[in-house]
Amino acid sequence: MTMAMLANPGRRRVLGLAGGAAAALGLGWFLKDYTQLGRSGVAKLKIVFFVTPDGLGAAGRGSFPHGLWLEKKVGADHSDFALLEASKELEPYRSQALFLSSLSLGQNFIGHNGHNFVLRDNPGTKASVDYLLGRHLTGLNPTLGGIFATPSVGSNEAFIVSHSEAGPRSVMPDPARLFQIIFGAKSSRSELKGAHLLDLANEDIKTLRQKVTGSERQKLDLHLDSVEQTQKDLAEIQNPTCESISEPDIPNFLDAANREQVQVAHAKVVAAALSCGLARVATIQQGRTTDQRGIGDILSIASHSASHSNMGGTIEEWLTSRKWFVKQARLLMDQLKALPDPDVAGDTLLQHTLVVFTSEMSDGQLENSYDMPLVLMGGASGLLQSGGNSGRLFDLASQADKTDYLGSMVTYQRIWSTLAQLVGTSVPYGGNIDRVDGLFNFS
Template sequence: MGILKSRRRFLAGLAAASVFGPLTPFGLARMALAGQSQQAKLKVVFVVVPDGLAVDSYTSYGFGDGLGLWYPQAQNSDTTAFTLNEVSAELAAYRHQSLYLRGLILGPEAANVGHTGWNYVLRDSEASQSSIDILLGQALPGTEPSHRSLFAGPHAGVDGTPWFVSFQGGAIRTPYRDPVLMAEALFKETGRVSPDQRTKSSALLETALADIQEIKGKLSGAERQKLDTHLDSVEQVIKDLELTQPPVGECKPLTLEPLDYRSAKDRTRIQANHHQVVATALSCGITRVATVQIGRSAESLNILDVGPSNNPHECAHRLHQKDLWKGTRQWYVQRVKLLMDELARYQDPHVPGDSLLQHTLVVLTSEMADGAPEHMIDMPMVLMGGASGLLKSGEGAGRYLDVTSQADRKHHTGNPVIGQHMVGMQRIWSTIAKAAGTSVPYGGNIESVSGIFTNV
């Protein structure tokens, strides 16, 4: 009885504060959804930074020494007693809900893939299937099926090099790069289009689909195959329109200053705007899965906060002084810390008394381990956030976990810290998928890695 009274008081307070907007039928529907939405629902955010996180030391080359600026210093393979390093220390504010994984390897069995690691980082070891964000988006639906997996890449490909990390099957996805356009796509369309309009649009598409099916019967070969592809797209749009629901949670108006996302001058502000849009979309329940790609592999857009005239890719290669090598890696991780701050600032749409971060898993990695030798062994990865209680992050102390005891891959060199035996990264995606209640269709070893989640 006390819980029901508290819930009524909470909803009454939200109505008085106009959090749900005017008390129109749409506003009342959102209130009703929020009133019923007390069951925790996991959200997942993937963050991919370019050119590694200085896993190796400044003087190390070849396949590296594993003694760089990323990995926490720890005496045991599974421990809450560890010291953050010079780059990972940028995430110190979230140490208590962090799990640092060590002993991962990216890519195919046969070769080190260098800068083409962007093809593999969120996918299977053969780079042949959909990336994990797409697979989770299908299993963790939000209110907008057309935004099942939000992809934000503010500075990825601004130089015309589309090395994007998210894939639908074998097709590369293009991220939103202008945060203003991303906000318009996410929020304005939902507000403008009524359920009646969506029904009419769906009916029109179904009529057109019937006409196209008639034409299809007269085609053969390549022409018919092309039409089949378009038919699949139309059918998906119809399904998305039918499944679209009103947003839930704290959907506040979002106004962003138009900035040039291709400009180094506005880079820091553009990145912050992307974080705000992503957090807002998650807090509205529009989507439950997002990927943020902070620059592309071998990126050329300078980080003015660190060095106004030094290419960050060259800095990763240690072609400039040590402070620039360290400073660029720290800048990337600082962006992730600010994204965490943004997620902590918003209210969860399904458990309104909790913060969004309490029910979000944030996964930080890169397309390579270290940017100088461009290798994929001892890959950096940290899992953070409340994750609805699923993440084993040391019960409030933070945790460091070396997973090499569960290795399924052997590298011919390895490094002096972890040796030659490692876990293929596709097994981490398989483990996250299982924790989220789904699976990955990847070939090879997709056995779950134990010790990461409470339900796997």
């Protein structure tokens, strides 16, 4: 009998609160890694991709001739730029924000097919960057990879932004189901109530000890010592986020009337998973492209219709819907700021998180995918060149890899390649994947 016997399926139930890490990789590895939670002091970058449907109002119309997103500025680098009606929602985090301009998807007028390209390579044939980074930047539960939360997307996987090598990833519009996948089902958690996380694992090792001899018994004795020490360590470093997180309960999670409640629930589950150290990469897709739902009492018509004046949407509805979507990004930032970082004691989660906020198109009225809106936000462990107290608007035209009658643009796949290089990996994309300078502090 070997230590691999500790990784039997029965232990997955016992260690549900740890996200199945011990069951998946063996208790020895789990103990070694879990004892570092909140103790190592070594900053570990977390990344959240936050994708809004139907554009962010970058083009002008009516009483908003410059659009809703950002003031247009000529030249490369600016700190004296104006946030317009939609982006004003991000004002509390302006000092931690790098706004980028002169960006494009692989084609200029992909329209509502942009969801197939926005997080991927230019041809839209490879796995998306969030999926790739989720496999590289693992938390305590490597089987989670990158979390994919899809509030208000519905059940149709034909309209999502995240892809593995095999195709679109599974949607998860129910925040309760997302919670169960990350933290375990209610039945698993209730069985552990009143007991230490590792108590039952400890008993399992003691039972095995009676059945082995020689060197295998010595290994078990070492692990028993590790369990006992880990119990003492965990008693000192328990993360209140992991103790208090509760399963959302929103029965009608696809009802437009509950949209804001569902959106907030998804953000809370994702933030809690990062704060507990279970994962380091997550994606929140706020809704499917051509979003067919309203927003409760805030927006009575479909979000997609609100972005099109020729589909019945008014200027006011366009403004209301875009501001609401951007507000959700700000509320996510608030969640990250309120929670502790799992790796550096005394720091907030936001201090070590990079939030990548964008849409699958530039503006829903024109359905164009050039001069795309993209903002990088958060403390990011000091790796983001956000420009100080005023924030930063950075025009990438001088580094363009795509030039046509619409101007000189950097394509998204180079941003994703640059982000991958920052965390020590690469993307398997063809064509130009050269680093974009001026975004991050590389060591």
